[in-house]
Amino acid sequence: MGKKLLFKGNEAIAEAAIRAGCRYYFGYPITPQNEIPEYMSRRMPEIGGVFIQAESEIAAINMVFGAGGSGVRVMTTTSSPGISLMQEGISYLAGVEIPCVIVNVMRGGPGLGGILPAQSDYFQATKGGGHGDYYCIVLGPSTLQELVEVVFLAFDLADNYRNPVIILADGVIGQMMEPIEFPPEVDISKLPPKKWATTGAKGRKKIILKSLFLDPEKLENHNLHLQKKYKRMQEKEIRWEEINTKDCDLLLVAYGTAARVSKKAVAVAKERGISLGIFRPLTLYPFPYNQLKKAVENGRAKGILVVEMSLGQMIEDVKLSVEGIVPVGFYGRTGGVMLVVDEIIGKAENILKEVM
Amino acid sequence: MEEIKKDKEIKTLEDVVTHYCPGCGHGIVHRLVADAIDRLEIREKTIGIAPIGCSVLIYNYLNVDFQEVPHGRAPAAATGIKRAQPDKVVFTYQGDGDLASIGTAEIVHAANRGENITVIFINNAVYGMTGGQMAPTTLLKQKTTTSPYGRNANIAGFPLRVCELLSSLDGVAYLERVSVSSPKNVMKAKRAIRHAFEVQLAKKGFSLVEVLSQCPMNWRMGSIDSVRWVDEVMSKTFPLKKFKDVEIS
Numbered sequence A: 001m002g003k004k005l006l007f008k009g010n011e012a013i014a015e016a017a018i019r020a021g022c023r024y025y026f027g028y029p030i031t032p033q034n035e036i037p038e039y040m041s042r043r044m045p046e047i048g049g050v051f052i053q054a055e056s057e058i059a060a061i062n063m064v065f066g067a068g069g070s071g072v073r074v075m076t077t078t079s080s081p082g083i084s085l086m087q088e089g090i091s092y093l094a095g096v097e098i099p100c101v102i103v104n105v106m107r108g109g110p111g112l113g114g115i116l117p118a119q120s121d122y123f124q125a126t127k128g129g130g131h132g133d134y135y136c137i138v139l140g141p142s143t144l145q146e147l148v149e150v151v152f153l154a155f156d157l158a159d160n161y162r163n164p165v166i167i168l169a170d171g172v173i174g175q176m177m178e179p180i181e182f183p184p185e186v187d188i189s190k191l192p193p194k195k196w197a198t199t200g201a202k203g204r205k206k207i208i209l210k211s212l213f214l215d216p217e218k219l220e221n222h223n224l225h226l227q228k229k230y231k232r233m234q235e236k237e238i239r240w241e242e243i244n245t246k247d248c249d250l251l252l253v254a255y256g257t258a259a260r261v262s263k264k265a266v267a268v269a270k271e272r273g274i275s276l277g278i279f280r281p282l283t284l285y286p287f288p289y290n291q292l293k294k295a296v297e298n299g300r301a302k303g304i305l306v307v308e309m310s311l312g313q314m315i316e317d318v319k320l321s322v323e324g325i326v327p328v329g330f331y332g333r334t335g336g337v338m339l340v341v342d343e344i345i346g347k348a349e350n351i352l353k354e355v356m
Numbered sequence B: 001m002e003e004i005k006k007d008k009e010i011k012t013l014e015d016v017v018t019h020y021c022p023g024c025g026h027g028i029v030h031r032l033v034a035d036a037i038d039r040l041e042i043r044e045k046t047i048g049i050a051p052i053g054c055s056v057l058i059y060n061y062l063n064v065d066f067q068e069v070p071h072g073r074a075p076a077a078a079t080g081i082k083r084a085q086p087d088k089v090v091f092t093y094q095g096d097g098d099l100a101s102i103g104t105a106e107i108v109h110a111a112n113r114g115e116n117i118t119v120i121f122i123n124n125a126v127y128g129m130t131g132g133q134m135a136p137t138t139l140l141k142q143k144t145t146t147s148p149y150g151r152n153a154n155i156a157g158f159p160l161r162v163c164e165l166l167s168s169l170d171g172v173a174y175l176e177r178v179s180v181s182s183p184k185n186v187m188k189a190k191r192a193i194r195h196a197f198e199v200q201l202a203k204k205g206f207s208l209v210e211v212l213s214q215c216p217m218n219w220r221m222g223s224i225d226s227v228r229w230v231d232e233v234m235s236k237t238f239p240l241k242k243f244k245d246v247e248i249s
């Protein structure tokens, strides 16, 4: 590992992508992630990479398609309304199995919403988002150190599974500054060749990257093939963190910035004699359903409080995980309003009162 | 004059049965693209982008690598391919719904960036694949399944002239409108398509050939009447012309 550097979240994403071997970036300006295209527009020409400011997010994601289909590491970044425009392209990328990394620095919605941080695109990211039976791998980091590591991981996962990977960050993560250490730089020349890429039919049969299957059985088979891949992800790629899950009265479940605030709440609650634990999913798809259930079964928590910067999205997966074995409560603020530690503790106390 | 090759002699053309309707222009244009790729000996370094439309299956007919992308987005995907592989030859093949309606932003901006790609633009004045609805290129008074009383400018605006529109952009190197309505016009189209690829090979910037192409099925005409309609009616709104050509040194 190198030395610690002080970075702003958005710029850390850009620099981490470059160090992870990304030389192609296509994007369209939108707050709160503009530092990423700005950084890329400076850095890419220095290292022989490509930066293009696309005419829209629709164009950006299709540029990603073309470059990804050429076999290179490629990234686009945007914020919530931009992701909505990209959904068609993401569905095609998933259907054609083209690897790429997509970062959503979430802001409040719906519609134009606001420019302040939120986590209200969880459903859109983790349940497909566009049309068709597909999933993207979704990663929700909560510190800048984790963020840069997740960027490296995202490129590897995208290549390994030939699948789009979404990094679900929020405006807090994009805008805050923290010291970070970048993982060792990836040597692009040592990455495994992508024999499926369209590079010209030289000395081999032509390659067609497509998602059209007019024969229903062939289309069903293609979908079954994708499902097998998603199953493999569920078996191998689930990542999460547990803090004090065994010996707590109540378990908080949160990701990203909500998990940071939840950690603070755990410390403050401890001073007040309330024992809280945290279960923090890092992979939001595949979601750690079994792992969360086990954490509840193996601990003494009498209930769960889901904490989100939305009005309740991940809570649906939490309820699916615990299958009613403990009550699941919710605390969330949205629209860019920050979560309040005292309010988390207050909600936790209410749940505990009800179950005791 | 150049000899005319038999289909079987064109290496880039696959030996398969066509799915196009009798008299359709797509098949002729596929052959011209294949012929150009052969003559320029670029088959092994060419990547095509298929549109959404009747010609989505173009990859069944041409023996080159292909990507199939969302409706209208081919110029954006072509940008991604060309930027990642600048030494390859990249072309899109797009209908008028694909290029001139849903994909207007992508074609204008790819042209304006001067992307060093080639676009083969098939103008058949209707949406073929979805059953003959009005296209942006549908002529005034032309009847389609969504302009049953004839295209009325007060309701549906005017036929969009893509070459005229793009000709003001500095990034454009070569623009020509041709047709495949007669042997003579086919030969002109053949030269234009080959030239468009030559412009790309010379790294001169964006090249586009618009081909007025018959759709007998949705024009509700026989093959002979269709080619006559191209010559006598369609090319009045869309004059056959070279709009722009940078010199290739």
Ligand SMILES: Cc1ncc(C[n+]2csc(CCOP(=O)(O)OP(=O)(O)O)c2C)c(N)n1
Residues within 6 Å of the ligand: B052, B053, B054, B055, B071, B094, B095, B096, B097, B098, B099, B122, B124, B126, B127, B128, B129, B130, B135
């Ligand atoms: C987003 C989206 N909207 C609509 C369609 C349906 N659609 C398929 S082809 C087509 C139009 C094709 O017309 P054109 O581009 O003129 O090509 P042609 O079939 O005439 O060759 C449409 C609207 C689609 N596939 N995707």
Ligand code: SF4
Residues within 6 Å of the ligand: B019, B020, B021, B023, B024, B025, B026, B054, B124, B128, B129, B214, B215, B216, B217, B218
């Ligand atoms: S519908 Fe028209 S464009 Fe499509 S294959 Fe038939 S004739 Fe050709």
